[in-house]
Amino acid sequence: MYGGDWPVTLLNGGYTHVWLAVTSLIADLEPSERASILGGTAVEFYGLAFKGPPAG
Incomplete structure (x- = not known):
């Protein structure tokens, strides 16, 4: 986790x-491993709601 x-x-x-x-x-x-390192693990560990990057 970064x-x-x-x-x-x-x-x-x-x-x-x-x-x-x-x-x-x-x-x-x-790509899935990079996503886990750059945010996915934090989302899972802390129980965060992730809706994706902002539109833009």
């Missing part, structure tokens, strides 16, 4: 730099 840690992210090059590193590390995974 979680951004804003203060630490700032110390490590900023959000874009960290996001590019994370997405690079999980690029070879199956």
Whole structure:
């Protein structure tokens, strides 16, 4: 489960730099595996309602 840690992210090059590193590390995974890492596990664990990305 991925979680951004804003203060630490700032110390490590900023959000874009960290996001590019994370997405690079999980690029070879199956789409369902990437979805689990980037939010699906949190939705399941915390019992959140997820309706998909905002329209836009």
